[in-house]
Amino acid sequence: MKAIKREEAVRLCLEGERISPAERKRLAAERLRELVSYAREHSAYYKKAYREVGEDFRLSDLPPVTKKELMADYGAWVTDSGVTEEGVRAYISSDAALETLYLGRYTALTTSGTTGNPMPMVRDAYHNMIHGALLQTRLLREVDPELMNPVRHKIASIIILDPAVSSYSGFLKSQRANPGYEQNMLAIYLTEDIDVIVEKLNRFQPDLVTGYPSILAVLGKAGQEGRLHIHPQAIACSAEMLTEKVYHTLRAAFGCPVLNNYCSTEGGEAAMSCSEGKFHVNEDWVIIESVDKDGRPVPEGSWSEGVYMTDLTNYVQPVIRYYMADRVRIVKEACPCGSSLPIMEICGREAETVEIGGKVLFSSSFEQALEHVPGVLAVQMAQKGERRFYIRLVPSSEEEREKAAEEVKKRILGLFEGSGAGPVEVTVVPERPKSNRRGGKVKFLVKEPEERKG
Template structure:
């Protein structure tokens, strides 16, 4: 069943959904939205109630805290937050992601609004996701024989379901020892490499140092915002014409780069409203028109997008984006117990804080060789102790010396662009 659904989505995205005009895009969106709202009225208690007195454009914006507060009523599959959370935490702790809730996958997300989010994805949605990723990443006219290496924050079975005789897929855990990952990568010789920019940077460095020989046909940056300097370095070291991007977060698969290397919104499946910040930059308000188990409707994302002024030469009518300015964070560099410098990715440390309790907002700054400053919006003994022990557990696991940690009051500076993890000390030395 799964493979059929993957194939159906793959062919639809690849060949049957060209959407060459804005009118065609909007017609499809209207049709999907009408069907989606009918479904939500039937199946989601929260939306049934909201839609009684409001039209779609009057629905309140969603964010992570609303999602967590009203989780049980928003869900259309009757999954309770407590059950999903318990399972997701257990999975995350064990670093195994094969336990599911019925036919649904659950997972935790870190992020910028509130510190812990929870997502639920049905088997059908998972298959559609895989089909779309394959359709977007496999090169035109050359489908067979590809080996796809996918480095991701371990999330759940969502990321493990690709794999067949025609296309092979291997999953690499960003949390695992990087030397092991590089060794596995050497054996696997991927033709397509998909990884967060912080990991691509490490791979580029290993290639430059002659520790790894790798010549993928396509390289995708995923999950974190890509800095220009990193992009140039990665392109050069991995001998690419360009670096591609999949703009993916818990709230969905939002954008991809076309053959021209331009980022396009996935408007065949999502509706993007805009909260304008100036003439060209906007915060996206996203409605996933097909995601049903856990509806994402008028969900306000933290990232900042900048639209292209000219239409893309590829001819797609999907909105072209100049840049995604994110809110992720820097990589900390800590001293290893053996004296080496050890990179601690923003992503890894924000995920470690998923286990900590008692606060909502935080920011971590590296202010010295072995000094961290952590700002929390609630500074009681419980939250401080909980954060300290999770940070220690993570750093012990990574083989880092424990740094000195000072705790301060979290102050919201109101900036649109917020980095949770900030490296303010010295150069990147790894």
């Protein structure tokens, strides 16, 4: 297993941005060969998958993989035989996850979503060191690099307070790692009433605010209206798509850098925002291939139907040409910020809000509540009117449909009632989730016109 010191990781990340695009491509190709060689030797899955791939291969020679394929052969996928799916899941759900490493050497987390089957991932020290250095040298370049250090700064995170969620588990681990400075960290449940969140932030006066763009947009509006009186050094977004409109709202409201990170549990920190609000691909450490619906490369500057993601840093659970249904467009134009890293535009999941009688609820709250419903593979929530909702779901089997539908409906009604936004009408309809006409990706929350009667 590879090892690296923090100073070396920082140096490599700084140098990687200074060199030419051609040099970065060669560097990434070298790292890919090293990763593939290791995967072939230590992963039974990749040994079999690459049995017909020669030593002098191109990236396109490597067969792509999917979540379903990897999960079906989890034990063969990992390069450490001590890592098991059951072991990782048990570790993540235990109190030990906040204080110790999995098997004494790995961090562990799961993917999120509404599939009901999050994928457990482990990351080795090499991955964590490189991706930490990417955050320090590229995402935080505009701000004090110690801004995420609770010993020196006050940090407020508006997130889902569930230890199984990586953002909150990371928050708790940071608290445990900095005893005596817990008062410098504030976690706010994003399902709380906006007025309550505003009050808490006004009292806390954070230097850094982190959260999902959907809730940060509402806070930006509160700042513009003069209700939120904070002066953060930076706003950091994650997990959802940050639109240009929300980006400029936050900049105008708080007058500070707005940081955004295109990352995933599987691929790590793939792209980061610059001072111009544009995403730059960390192509020296993460390879992103834009592909059409058949997995073929799309022309430069064209929108993809998905991407193949390759993380060049994870040697314990290699992610090589892993398919993700994110619609992106990569362009090679010059950026006013001065970085020569490729610019990537994203047309992924754009979070929505539900407004009922003056109450604002966030799509991420519903997604989290429905994440582990037994018997449910996918869910879509359609708002047909202010208080009328259709639920479309994909059950794991027709025999489970009725029971799963009742549980989904129960959880949704519970969220509405708990927030004081009820009463609402929730109907589970016998149809599949509908795809977005732009890109074909299914959005969790959609707003549709009321059906005309008669």
